[in-house]
Amino acid sequence: MVLTIDVGNTRIKAAVFEGDSVLGKFVFEKNQLEKKIKNILEKFQNCSDLVVASVGNVEKQSFLTFEKQLNIHFLTHENAFPFVNKYATPKTLGIDRMVLAAGAVLQFPKQNRLVIDAGTCVTYDFIDESDHYLGGAISPGLQLRYETLHNFTAKLPLLELEVPESYIGNSTAQSIHSGIVNGFVYEIDGFIDEYRRNFSNFIIILTGGDTDFLAKRLKNTIFANSNFLLESLNQIFQYKIDND
Ligand SMILES: Nc1ncnc2c1ncn2[C@@H]1O[C@H](COP(=O)(O)OP(=O)(O)OP(=O)(O)O)[C@@H](O)[C@H]1O
Ligand SMILES: CC(C)(CO)[C@@H](O)C(=O)NCCC(=O)O
Ligand SMILES: [K+]
Known part of the structure; x- marks a missing residue:
């Protein structure tokens, strides 16, 4: 165990x-x-x-x-990972992103994969079909967006996550919810569309604390698994025994 x-x-x-x-x-x-x-x-x-x-x-x-x-x-950068790391600054790549990339390679062999982790931050990680880790993106997560809007303005309240009624927010609260929730969904769908323009075929794995909230709202079809990081840790452990 x-x-x-x-x-x-x-x-x-x-x-x-x-x-x-x-x-x-x-x-x-x-x-x-x-x-x-x-x-x-x-x-x-x-x-x-x-x-x-x-x-x-x-x-x-x-x-x-x-x-x-x-x-x-x-786990550290020194461990064996099942991909070639093409990141320009491999030593500063988050270990969580490396674990997600490893999990994607081990669970979905020989294909392009995009892993989206919607947690405190949102991370995007792309590993191509030759198992080259290319990088991705980091942006603020859902909760962080609500907090940041409040913390760095004079007038904006700290709101709890709420599904906006429309993309046209007709009040301060609705404007904030629209900006954050719709903006978040547009961002993710926008990134997926950009990858689609450049790579014909790839699997998309969505994980992190906001998985369920997001899975319902994205226009793109994704493989949603909020346990993906923990499952990947288990898989790396098996891989590590064989390769270290
Ligand atoms: N009980 C909860 N506590 C905190 N955040 C929650 C909870 N349930 C869902 N969330 C959502 O999950 C997001 C945080 O994700 P997660 O828990 O994966 O972050 P984390 O623990 O900081 O991990 P990571 O650093 O890997 O992103 C927040 O944006 C929030 O909206
Ligand atoms: C982006 C976070 C904060 C997400 O948890 C983490 O992966 C991290 O601290 N990364 C270091 C920077 C990087 O991955 O390039
Ligand atoms: K994260």
């Missing part, structure tokens, strides 16, 4: 795998990390390995507490 942990910018997500099956899924805050891992390990006593990908500022020490119980694997 493998415990996979994704330390994001805002939250931590974890899942226990037996082979390819998910036995349990967990979401928690950074300050609950040690307590939650302890609880998970009490529930799943056959966990032998812990695989972590972290872009957040969590102390490595918090995981090392469990060193006696588990083999701990901290």
